[in-house]
Amino acid sequence: MKVKKDMMSGEDIRNAGLKVTLPRVKILGVLEQLEHGHVSAEDLYKLLLDAGEEIGLATIYRVLTQFESAGLVTRHHFEGGQSVFELDRGDHHDHIVCIRCGKVEEFFDQTIEDRQQEIATSKGFAVEAHALTIYGYCKDPKCKGS
Amino acid sequence: MKVKKDMMSGEDIRNAGLKVTLPRVKILGVLEQLEHGHVSAEDLYKLLLDAGEEIGLATIYRVLTQFESAGLVTRHHFEGGQSVFELDRGDHHDHIVCIRCGKVEEFFDQTIEDRQQEIATSKGFAVEAHALTIYGYCKDPKCKGS
DNA sequence: AGCCGAATGCAAAAGCTTCTCATTTGTTGC
DNA sequence: GCAACAAATGAGAAGCTTTTGCATTCGGCT
Missing domain, CATH: 1.10.10.10 (Winged helix-like DNA-binding domain superfamily/Winged helix DNA-binding domain)
Known part of the structure; x- marks a missing residue:
């Protein structure tokens, strides 16, 4: 481990x-x-x-x-x-990136990890890696909204 | 819709x-x-x-x-x-790519979609897009294993 | 300390993508 | 239909990021 x-x-x-x-x-x-x-x-x-x-x-x-x-x-x-x-x-984790200011935050979610594994298995794939990135606007007033 | x-x-x-x-x-x-x-x-x-x-x-x-x-x-x-x-x-979907032969398959999973939204919201982000790609070896005999 | 292969720096090259600009092509009004 | 104009295209140059070749330098081992 x-x-x-x-x-x-x-x-x-x-x-x-x-x-x-x-x-x-x-x-x-x-x-x-x-x-x-x-x-x-x-x-x-x-x-x-x-x-x-x-x-x-x-x-x-x-x-x-x-x-x-x-x-x-x-x-x-x-x-x-x-x-x-x-x-x-x-420590594996995924990312959420602000498309205005470029800030990057990390997160980890076991539910998503599990579902990915299940999906891959059901399609006959052996998972080696994955990349999940969410893009959006962060809570900074300068970035908020559009 | x-x-x-x-x-x-x-x-x-x-x-x-x-x-x-x-x-x-x-x-x-x-x-x-x-x-x-x-x-x-x-x-x-x-x-x-x-x-x-x-x-x-x-x-x-x-x-x-x-x-x-x-x-x-x-x-x-x-x-x-x-x-x-x-x-x-x-129709939005994510991808699973074979790192040996390059084959791309698509999938959609509501559970993952929902979790992403929840995670973003909890961090104060307004989601605009996301990219989830799983990389692995597909079931083709030539790709299977490592 | 000295040797040898590995590592570095520089400049050149290689990919992918964008830009420039002269020429061509849609579109709109007559 | 046709003229007129703006928008779109093609070809090559340019821009960026990343890689490579090669002479020089450095780290590890005796």
Whole structure:
């Protein structure tokens, strides 16, 4: 059973069969301190620059992809064309995104999870993953209404 | 209440406030005859070529975007980077995609729909849309298992 | 400390999608 | 029907995000 983790470290990188390099440690560090938890590769690049770390965008993409394969990070395809990444702390959840301000909130609902499994099974599919994203306007006065 | 439509026509284009041009009619026609119902812009371009219609890719993107605004077509962001389009016949549904062969099946589940609405409301969001896609291996022997 | 393969940075390239603009095509009124 | 005008199209250029090639650098192990 997976346990929710609060801290990631070089250990996690090593366990993924990757060398513990400075870029990888810094990227993991930034992902960990994110307030909202969701960033594009570009955003991550800028955050690292702000933190004084000059890490090439290509490296960021490479590392994020490796982290994804290792299960350290999850990649989402929200509307808008670019991929958004999030640290995988072991607790699966879905998303609700404000289409005005872009805010992302998370939720988990066992009823939905169960129904998905049932539906897949009834169609002969073996579920590997799923992506559920609700789009709407959040409660912020600036976003509310249309 | 929306009604499921089997046929689209020039009327639908006109009602969207668009001129009834040859490219638009042809695109709508191909979308209508699709077996699986889901195509990328590129696929659509090739299908039209096969049908002897030389319609530029740029036009296809433009028209699909207009159709989307008009509610004639729905755009999905499945994994893989490119957008996939589908004729909107008025019946909302979600998708289950085989990650081996790419087959797409549709489903609708009122329980899930209701739960989504409840979750959004509890978080102060006004739902505008949602995207639920289950990824897995379909029952085809070539895809089954991992 | 030194070696070797892995990792990085940069720039170039590759996909997908959008934009620009000259040309063509619907539509509307006569 | 036909002229007139705006809207739509096609072709290529441009824009973005993401990936790749290659020389250089770095981390891990002896």
